[in-house]
Amino acid sequence: MILAHRDVASLSSVSATVKYEVRHARGQRELEAALALRHDVFCVEQGVPRHEELDGRDGDGIHLVAVEGAEVVGTCRLLLVGRTVQFSRLAVRADARRRGIATALLEVAEAESRAAGARRLVLHAQRYAQALYENAGYRARGGVFREAGIEHIAMERELA
Numbered sequence: 001m002i003l004a005h006r007d008v009a010s011l012s013s014v015s016a017t018v019k020y021e022v023r024h025a026r027g028q029r030e031l032e033a034a035l036a037l038r039h040d041v042f043c044v045e046q047g048v049p050r051h052e053e054l055d056g057r058d059g060d061g062i063h064l065v066a067v068e069g070a071e072v073v074g075t076c077r078l079l080l081v082g083r084t085v086q087f088s089r090l091a092v093r094a095d096a097r098r099r100g101i102a103t104a105l106l107e108v109a110e111a112e113s114r115a116a117g118a119r120r121l122v123l124h125a126q127r128y129a130q131a132l133y134e135n136a137g138y139r140a141r142g143g144v145f146r147e148a149g150i151e152h153i154a155m156e157r158e159l160a
Helices: 027-045 101-115 127-135
Strands: 002-009 017-024 062-068 071-081 084-092 120-126 139-147 150-158
Touching (some): 017 071, 127 139
Parallel strands (some): 084 120
Antiparallel strands (some): 017 062, 062 071
């Protein structure tokens, strides 16, 4: 089931349109591609230890992916805990950033959370990305803390 579809201008000056869709990961290949993308972004780019990135909760989560052609270019994970959804592991491939993929993943995550009967979404935002979440309706709660050596802030969005 396609949950979102976006047309965005390409990064080049050519007027071509780049299309991607945001949906549930389909099958083991897409899940493995999502995990590989997370490894590239968190472990390789940001220096997060692999054992902290892989927290043992992937089997319990809903994995959303942004797919362009046959390539996974973005991903995130949703964990339902009672009436709360924990949004985590948002990653977008370096060459696909600044095209609205993260925002599209947030929109689909909200729709999925509402469909599951959740009343709120919570997340730990890396400080550099706080504005992304604020623009999507999240608000900070609490102070700044370090997670995996990176400054984060807890954020939430009420869905009721």
